[in-house]
Amino acid sequence: MRKLLTIIKREYVQGARSKGFIISTILGPVLMVVMMVLPGVLFGMKTGEATRVAVVDQTGEMYERVRDILTRSGDVGDDKEQQSGMARGASQMQARYKVEQAASEGKSFDDVKRGLSDRVRKNDLDAYLVLPPSILADGKAEYYGRNLGDVISVGRLQERLSRAVVEQRMLAADMDVKRVDELFRNVRMSTVKISERGEEENSGGGSFFLAFGVAAFIVIALLMYGQVILSAVVEEKTTRLSEVLFSSVQPFQLMAGKLIGVSLVALTQYAIWAVVAVVLALYGAGALAMTGANFTLPQIAPSLVVYALLFFLLGFFIYATVFMVIGAVVTSEKESSQVAIYLSLVLVIPIYLTFPIIRSPNSALSFWVSMFPFFSPITMLVRIMTETPPFWQIALSILIGVGTIVLLVWLAARIYRMGMLMYGKRPNIPEILRWVRQG
Numbered sequence: 001m002r003k004l005l006t007i008i009k010r011e012y013v014q015g016a017r018s019k020g021f022i023i024s025t026i027l028g029p030v031l032m033v034v035m036m037v038l039p040g041v042l043f044g045m046k047t048g049e050a051t052r053v054a055v056v057d058q059t060g061e062m063y064e065r066v067r068d069i070l071t072r073s074g075d076v077g078d079d080k081e082q083q084s085g086m087a088r089g090a091s092q093m094q095a096r097y098k099v100e101q102a103a104s105e106g107k108s109f110d111d112v113k114r115g116l117s118d119r120v121r122k123n124d125l126d127a128y129l130v131l132p133p134s135i136l137a138d139g140k141a142e143y144y145g146r147n148l149g150d151v152i153s154v155g156r157l158q159e160r161l162s163r164a165v166v167e168q169r170m171l172a173a174d175m176d177v178k179r180v181d182e183l184f185r186n187v188r189m190s191t192v193k194i195s196e197r198g199e200e201e202n203s204g205g206g207s208f209f210l211a212f213g214v215a216a217f218i219v220i221a222l223l224m225y226g227q228v229i230l231s232a233v234v235e236e237k238t239t240r241l242s243e244v245l246f247s248s249v250q251p252f253q254l255m256a257g258k259l260i261g262v263s264l265v266a267l268t269q270y271a272i273w274a275v276v277a278v279v280l281a282l283y284g285a286g287a288l289a290m291t292g293a294n295f296t297l298p299q300i301a302p303s304l305v306v307y308a309l310l311f312f313l314l315g316f317f318i319y320a321t322v323f324m325v326i327g328a329v330v331t332s333e334k335e336s337s338q339v340a341i342y343l344s345l346v347l348v349i350p351i352y353l354t355f356p357i358i359r360s361p362n363s364a365l366s367f368w369v370s371m372f373p374f375f376s377p378i379t380m381l382v383r384i385m386t387e388t389p390p391f392w393q394i395a396l397s398i399l400i401g402v403g404t405i406v407l408l409v410w411l412a413a414r415i416y417r418m419g420m421l422m423y424g425k426r427p428n429i430p431e432i433l434r435w436v437r438q439g
Contacts, residue, residue: 003257007253012264052126053097053129055131059131059135062164069163121146123146139165215351218378256409314405315401317405350379
């Protein structure tokens with residue numbers, strides 16, 4: 001045990017003192033702040049001047065309604081009481097319009113269009129809109145603009161023009177527009193999850209994103225530290241340092257010590273980031289509340305947080321040991337990097353499997369993929385978040401995962417020990433199988 005602790009300490013101290021660890025630990029929270037503040041800054045930015053639009057109203061009755069709806073602030077038809085804080089913030093980024101009616105007295109339609117096109121080319125206008133006489137019947141209009149790549153402005157204009165046409169049709173049918181708005185007001189529906197603990201209001205959304213957050217965090221963790229684990233194993237093979245270590249420590253202890261030591265470095269960094277993220281989330285929620293925004297943090301049961309942490313650790317260690325096995329097989333860091341890229345792509349598979357699991361968490365497919373150790377850290381967690389399975393299934397999934405970790409460490413140790421005798425030669429699959437039997 002003392003030798004194992006010595007190896008763990010060496011790997012941890014060496015990793016925690018590295019410049020890469022210090023720099024990434026500092027940059028992580030900085031990037032968090034940027035990612036959390038940048039959307040708010042963008043929401044608050046004025047997106048240039050208002051789009052200048054001239055309206056050619058061939059109906060003779062649509063201009064004022066179109067003008068009022070285009071210049072109306074916020075989303076057309078939105079219930080302001082139902083808008084969330086994010087929606088109200090996003091409305092500041094929406095397109096704005098400055099509308100004028102095109103003068104057509106004594107001019108033909110072609111002359112009016114020609115004059116408006118000249119104004120657009122001279123940057124006196126941004127666009128002009130033609131409302132043909134049949135617009136109420138067929139809903140067809142024409143838009144002429146200098147910048148059709150501004151899909152936000154064009155799309156918003158089309159939405160509001162559609163609203164104006166609908167309102168005009170209602171008036172033509174002797175319908176009260178305001179009364180129709182009231183009849184079509186959106187429904188606000190609260191969600192309540194029924195479980196063995198009883199009813200849990202508004203827990204589904206937060207739990208759902210927590211599961212995907214854990215999956216994303218496992219991918220990020222392995223992309224960052226999978227190569228570190230590979231390098232820790234390959235480095236001593238190339239420098240022949242392990243030959244000295246083998247005289248005083250068993251291969252299993254060496255592999256386990258490296259796995260735990262490097263993983264503790266990673267988990268230390270993630271713990272720091274997690275604390276910073278929680279502080280920023282609480283601060284951001286408080287700041288939004290002070291501005292009057294209707295924003296609340298998602299409600300997540302403490303047991304789900306425990307499960308999320310447990311399966312994150314399980315997933316990290318499972319894939320970390322896979323990287324260790326690869327490091328025991330390959331003969332150089334260049335070769336290990338090529339293999340690691342393909343291994344990282346495997347993590348995408350359980351993410352795709354979450355969609356059928358969400359639809360049917362108790363199906364046979366959901367059960368078996370949540371027992372498969374390389375998928376279970378994500379798939380079982382999704383099952384727990386959607387519709388918690390019996391506890392024996394959760395316990396069995398965890399036991400299979402722990403057993404897989406121990407087996408992979410043992411496998412890496414046997415391959416590593418025999419591979420040292422084959423220095424400089426790339427092993428094939430039959431040779432690796434023979435090493436496992438003879439190691």
